[in-house]
Amino acid sequence: MLRRMGNIPVKSDDNENVIQNEKLKQISVRGIAQVEDVNEIKAGFNRHLHYTLIKDRNIATAHDFYMALANCVKDHIVSRWIRTQQISYQREPKRVYYLSMEYNMGRFLQNNMINIGIEDACDEAMYQLGLDMEELESMEGELHLSNGSMGRLSACFLDSMASLGIPAYGYGIRYNAGAFTQRIIDGEQHEDVDDWLRLGNPWERARPEYVFPVHFYGKVANSAIGREWVDTQVVYAVPHDYPIPGYKNNVVNTLRLWSAKSTEGFKLKLFNNGDYIQAIFDRCLAENITRVMYPTAANTYENQEIRLKQEYFLCSASLQDIITRYKSSKVSQTDTGRTDFTNFAEKNIIQMNNTYSAWIIPELMRILIDVEHYSWGAAWKIVNNSCAFTNHNILSVSLEKWPVELIQKVLPRHMEILYQINFFHLENLKETFCVNLDTVYGLSCISNECFDMAMLGVLGSCAVNGVSKFHSNYLKNFTFSKLYELEPEKFLNITNGVTPRRWLFLCNPTLSNVISEKLGDKWPVQLEKLESLRKLCRDNNFMRAISKAKEDNKQKLVETIHKKYGIEIDPFSLFDVQVHKIHEYKRQWLNILHIVTLYNRLKYNKNYSPKQCRTVFIGGKAEPGDKIGKSIIKLITSIAQIINDDPVIDGKIKVIVLENYGVTVAEEIIPCADVSQHLTLPGSEASGTSHMKFMLNGSIIVATLDGAILEIVNEVGHVNMFIFGMNFDEKKELQAKGYDPMEVYKQNADLKQCLDQIRSGFFSPRNLDEFSDLVDRLLTKDEYFVLADYEDYIHTQDLVSTTFEDKKKWNEMVIRNIAVSGRFSIDRTVREYAKLIWNVEPMTEALPAPADCDKILN
Numbered sequence: 001m002l003r004r005m006g007n008i009p010v011k012s013d014d015n016e017n018v019i020q021n022e023k024l025k026q027i028s029v030r031g032i033a034q035v036e037d038v039n040e041i042k043a044g045f046n047r048h049l050h051y052t053l054i055k056d057r058n059i060a061t062a063h064d065f066y067m068a069l070a071n072c073v074k075d076h077i078v079s080r081w082i083r084t085q086q087i088s089y090q091r092e093p094k095r096v097y098y099l100s101m102e103y104n105m106g107r108f109l110q111n112n113m114i115n116i117g118i119e120d121a122c123d124e125a126m127y128q129l130g131l132d133m134e135e136l137e138s139m140e141g142e143l144h145l146s147n148g149s150m151g152r153l154s155a156c157f158l159d160s161m162a163s164l165g166i167p168a169y170g171y172g173i174r175y176n177a178g179a180f181t182q183r184i185i186d187g188e189q190h191e192d193v194d195d196w197l198r199l200g201n202p203w204e205r206a207r208p209e210y211v212f213p214v215h216f217y218g219k220v221a222n223s224a225i226g227r228e229w230v231d232t233q234v235v236y237a238v239p240h241d242y243p244i245p246g247y248k249n250n251v252v253n254t255l256r257l258w259s260a261k262s263t264e265g266f267k268l269k270l271f272n273n274g275d276y277i278q279a280i281f282d283r284c285l286a287e288n289i290t291r292v293m294y295p296t297a298a299n300t301y302e303n304q305e306i307r308l309k310q311e312y313f314l315c316s317a318s319l320q321d322i323i324t325r326y327k328s329s330k331v332s333q334t335d336t337g338r339t340d341f342t343n344f345a346e347k348n349i350i351q352m353n354n355t356y357s358a359w360i361i362p363e364l365m366r367i368l369i370d371v372e373h374y375s376w377g378a379a380w381k382i383v384n385n386s387c388a389f390t391n392h393n394i395l396s397v398s399l400e401k402w403p404v405e406l407i408q409k410v411l412p413r414h415m416e417i418l419y420q421i422n423f424f425h426l427e428n429l430k431e432t433f434c435v436n437l438d439t440v441y442g443l444s445c446i447s448n449e450c451f452d453m454a455m456l457g458v459l460g461s462c463a464v465n466g467v468s469k470f471h472s473n474y475l476k477n478f479t480f481s482k483l484y485e486l487e488p489e490k491f492l493n494i495t496n497g498v499t500p501r502r503w504l505f506l507c508n509p510t511l512s513n514v515i516s517e518k519l520g521d522k523w524p525v526q527l528e529k530l531e532s533l534r535k536l537c538r539d540n541n542f543m544r545a546i547s548k549a550k551e552d553n554k555q556k557l558v559e560t561i562h563k564k565y566g567i568e569i570d571p572f573s574l575f576d577v578q579v580h581k582i583h584e585y586k587r588q589w590l591n592i593l594h595i596v597t598l599y600n601r602l603k604y605n606k607n608y609s610p611k612q613c614r615t616v617f618i619g620g621k622a623e624p625g626d627k628i629g630k631s632i633i634k635l636i637t638s639i640a641q642i643i644n645d646d647p648v649i650d651g652k653i654k655v656i657v658l659e660n661y662g663v664t665v666a667e668e669i670i671p672c673a674d675v676s677q678h679l680t681l682p683g684s685e686a687s688g689t690s691h692m693k694f695m696l697n698g699s700i701i702v703a704t705l706d707g708a709i710l711e712i713v714n715e716v717g718h719v720n721m722f723i724f725g726m727n728f729d730e731k732k733e734l735q736a737k738g739y740d741p742m743e744v745y746k747q748n749a750d751l752k753q754c755l756d757q758i759r760s761g762f763f764s765p766r767n768l769d770e771f772s773d774l775v776d777r778l779l780t781k782d783e784y785f786v787l788a789d790y791e792d793y794i795h796t797q798d799l800v801s802t803t804f805e806d807k808k809k810w811n812e813m814v815i816r817n818i819a820v821s822g823r824f825s826i827d828r829t830v831r832e833y834a835k836l837i838w839n840v841e842p843m844t845e846a847l848p849a850p851a852d853c854d855k856i857l858n
């Protein structure tokens with residue numbers, strides 16, 4: 001579609017139009033394109049098409065046009081990027097280093113145009129060139145180097161740190177193969193490798209001139225001054241930099257992803273012995289370190305050794321980079337030429353996500369002791385004050401325990417340091433609590449010949465936080481209860497958030513315009529402003545505008561779905577959405593049972609008349625190794641097919657399975673949802689972040705009392721959501737009492753009917769037994785208590801249907817939800833990290849735009 005933002009004609013800034021321009025500026029957040037700006041974009045675009053891509057308009061593909069525009073946008077980022085680094089070099093502020101094994105950035109083009117304030121000019125320029133902006137944008141692949149929502153949170157963090165003007169760097173790994181691309185063929189998930197680097201990446205700048213060596217294997221020897229790690233194998237870490245522009249503040253931070261490259265001297269000995277072929281093979285092997293991202297199944301790594309090397313690779317390379325930067329700062333310099341590390345923690349804070357980057361702790365110890373010759377005590381103090389640890393999981397998947405033997409082999413010097421950390425930790429326990437070693441048993445970092453990385457993370461950090469109040473309390477009371485007793489002051493909570501730039505402004509221009517009309521254009525960086533919409537929650541005009549925006553979005557999606565899947569849907573039906581990983585713990589089962597229950601009512605109950613048509617959207621990937629997740633996908637698609645094609649149903653229920661769920665699909669679906677579902681059993685979801693995106697886009701949440709939902713309830717109130725099911729205590733009670741899913745099944749006729757149908761092949765006529773194992777699993781085990789919550793869930797979904805018919809009430813609920821979502825802006829989250837952990841100040845004013853290069857200023 002040709003996009004011309006807000007259908008606003010281009011105005012030049014002559015006198016006549018100034019007043020009109022001012023008026024228009026107020027009604028459109030996206031501003032008005034100025035003729036000069038548009039011309040400059042066109043010129044830049046043409047220049048890149050010609051000189052960079054070496055194409056003319058006759059042979060250029062849509063991808064070439066995308067590349068030309070992306071390069072042109074990048075040109076407008078460059079001087080801001082350089083300037084940000086210069087300022088940081090001069091001022092030497094405390095820097096935040098955000099380490100994550102996963103990033104899910106999505107596409108960059110539109111986000112970057114918006115954040116540097118040239119989206120309107122680019123839109124207009126492409127329009128004038130007769131190019132379809134949405135088509136160009138769709139040519140960009142996603143940077144999707146993540147398994148789950150932690151990677152998306154990391155991306156939101158980067159956007160926020162830049163938008164708040166915090167001097168921050170993101171560090172990660174540049175996997176050649178990140179998340180797989182999901183295709184659903186005959187109802188089954190197929191995984192394709194996402195070869196995201198194949199066509200080149202206009203946002204990335206490789207910096208092979210700044211490589212760092214990363215060491216593995218070898219042995220530890222005694223040198224004249226201490227311990228020395230020798231005879232190692234070396235792999236280079238090559239940095240690849242991505243600009244992270246803040247929202248209209250001229251700040252551009254950096255995301256630096258490391259890629260493995262063999263060293264020239266790799267296996268030199270073999271080479272000299274004449275085994276040339278073997279030497280080349282070994283070089284290739286070395287580069288395998290960053291070849292592929294491991295899926296989540298943490299304890300079952302097929303090849304644990306490479307995963308361990310990936311983690312250390314990230315930590316070692318990033319730390320060398322951090323130290324190099326520190327060494328170039330004035331505070332680190334001494335008269336003797338020796339680096340002074342005593343100010344290190346005042347100038348650097350390293351935020352570790354999950355245990356994967358806890359290798360920072362022994363690595364910094366090693367450098368301080370073996371290379372910089374600090375004492376153990378002095379080194380430990382520096383490490384302790386410069387590291388902080390965030391845990392992202394309630395379930396134990398993220399709490400890694402590495403076999404001592406493996407660490408010994410890959411990182412022998414680090415194993416020594418880990419033993420020593422554990423020794424001092426146990427000594428400290430004995431001293432503080434006057435107990436003997438038997439009592440402290442269970443508090444050792446080492447058990448069953450494995451080293452507990454979570455313990456290390458807690459011991460070596462100045463702060464440990466969970467990602468929602470509920471989760472942080474859980475960490476104190478269960479996961480880390482003993483360590484909490486030791487150092488209670490270390491533990492704190494910082495609830496997650498989402499970036500309003502991508503998750504409202506970018507993905508939902510219709511709603512954004514309605515909001516800007518009321519609040520002006522600052523809300524994307526001051527989301528607490530939404531609060532004042534509460535007073536409009538019964539204002540008829542505002543209600544109408546809000547529901548019109550939703551309708552328009554739904555209408556557009558109807559067209560997209562038709563084009564993509566060939567399915568007709570009713571834009572006036574209730575859009576009911578569940579999107580996230582397909583996994584037993586997310587309880588897609590409940591959603592399935594609801595769909596089948598509705599189906600049975602329509603099909604077999606003559607007296608039933610539904611309140612409205614309902615379109616259920618389900619999207620998500622199952623882990624490649626998750627057989628259960630995959631059969632859940634098969635079940636959903638099988639049910640969808642039968643229901644969508646059943647003439648008796650006649651479109652009253654439609655089930656749409658969204659393929660390849662990720663940031664881009666989320667941007668399409670979230671603005672269209674009337675309700676969204678978050679069904680985990682309390683005690684399973686650390687925080688969850690998608691509900692925050694949904695409420696921000698005016699959909700109502702159907703959810704259990706898990707993760708950050710408890711805080712959402714606190715803000716918006718039970719009556720403006722659809723909460724159902726057991727709470728955490730009730731679950732515990734039922735667990736203690738003994739739960740028998742079979743009993744529930746026998747006692748609920750509707751539930752029994754659904755499960756019998758699925759079990760006996762009603763939805764799988766070509767293979768009647770297809771789902772019998774899946775149903776039996778539920779009837780005999782039901783680990784996540786699905787059946788126990790069925791009745792309340794169905795009841796709640798009925799309430800959703802009734803409420804949806806009362807448009808006034810519904811719209812009031814929608815507005816109340818939008819109004820409180822300010823608290824769930826990632827900017828609130830990052831400000832809390834800045835204050836409680838990092839001790840850094842967000843910038844209060846935007847940097848001046850660098851005048852030398854950029855003509856387009858805002």
Ligand code: 21N
Pocket residue numbers: 147148149150151153294295296297298392393397398467496685686687688689707
């Ligand atoms: C999520 F195999 N945690 S994605 C929470 F090493 N953990 O579930 C969610 F590669 N990943 O509630 C919360 O909102 C979100 O974090 C943000 O805080 C995630 C675990 C994981 C384990 C192993 C691996 C990779 C990831 C592996």
